[in-house]
Amino acid sequence: MVIHPHDLIEVSNLKYLSLYEDKEWVTASLRRTPFVVVRRADPSADGCIPVGVRGQERNQREAAFLDPKGVSQLVSPYAIVKRQMWNSLPTERRQQPVLQLMDLLAEMMADWRWGPAGSAGFEIVTQYPTMKETSDLDLVIDGSEVIDYAVAERLVHKLEHLGVRIDIQLETRDGAYVLREILERRASTVVLRTSSGPKLVRNPWQ
Template sequence: MRVCAAPPFPADAPLVAEARWRAHDLLRLARLEPLADEPSWVRDAFARVPFAVVRRAEAAAGFVAAGMRGETRAQRFGTWIDVEDIESSIPPESLLAVEPSAQRAAFSAFVALKALRDDADVLNAFAWGPTGSAGFELATQVPTINEASDLDLLIRMPERCDTTTIQALFEALTRAAQHTGARVDAQIETPCGGVALAELAAGKPRVLARASDGARLVADPWQPRWQPS
């Protein structure tokens, strides 16, 4: 997030891992508690689209770290959601069953998403779905992407995957990008957190894993706990 609100709970409050919602889940909200340091656009954004995106940050019991989206890329705000204000949640993988409106299906990001759904031989083994602007539009049915928008994906990979499969995934995304003109960017969800597919495919000795307690370089993202460097 470009800006983040101060937590509405004490600084010394114990932080908990909330299992009901995961990073990139979209939350439909009944209410958004105003915070003193929120930008002026947040109220309008919430009135227009009452959704927030779960982000990777720890929170005290009864709260979830989430982000609000405005109408421009510069309008991103990290905030804290009271769990009592959550009406429902939408994980990225459930959005594969949602079609964009007929008027917007020709945008490159949606064309690339369709191409990847049709290329089931590679992705069918995983739970995966769109995040970012494409996922937000599919979940909310509010126009969000444009012709220059990337297609962001989340691929859940709780078990260790072999190099051949990693390369096949990367090549499938590359083909979709080449055929549609949309940049396709995938994040692999591992026990250590989110890791860029491109980094895994490149065979780097250590990759950046983003988790709720921060981002770290790790040698093995399938180790459930951080290992000393």
């Protein structure tokens, strides 16, 4: 089983989840929606998966570890797009500004391997309402191969005119970059977000 940051995991039984602290909102959230998101960190010594629990409030985020035996279902951001999972959301939820964009994005980004992360990805997979009128859209793009800067710039320019703030992370084999940072600083160093922390890198694909 290959697992990457931003993947969503349905937990089969909460006994497989190790929490740093037993907070009331964490337990309530997991009972309501038993999904966790894979976070960018090294596995634990016994091979458990680093995950995060989302609460209803923006500041409610809790780090945890999940025993692989507790994985009931795994959905990547790329799988969300491949299966166009947003189409199974209730009609009224699809009226949220971010969710309204999904069909258009699928058309605009047909040449990319991409997917929604953050609250959009969470709602699409779990069908639990997390999006708001003011929500941003977090996207991940597969950057395992060298990208064409000019093509990426044209994409970012188009996305800027959609009326929703869109943040894009480029996922490479070694970690993730903020796409905008790469485009703005192509002659300088950029931050690579790795499982062991951020690093300054000169060539993203070296």
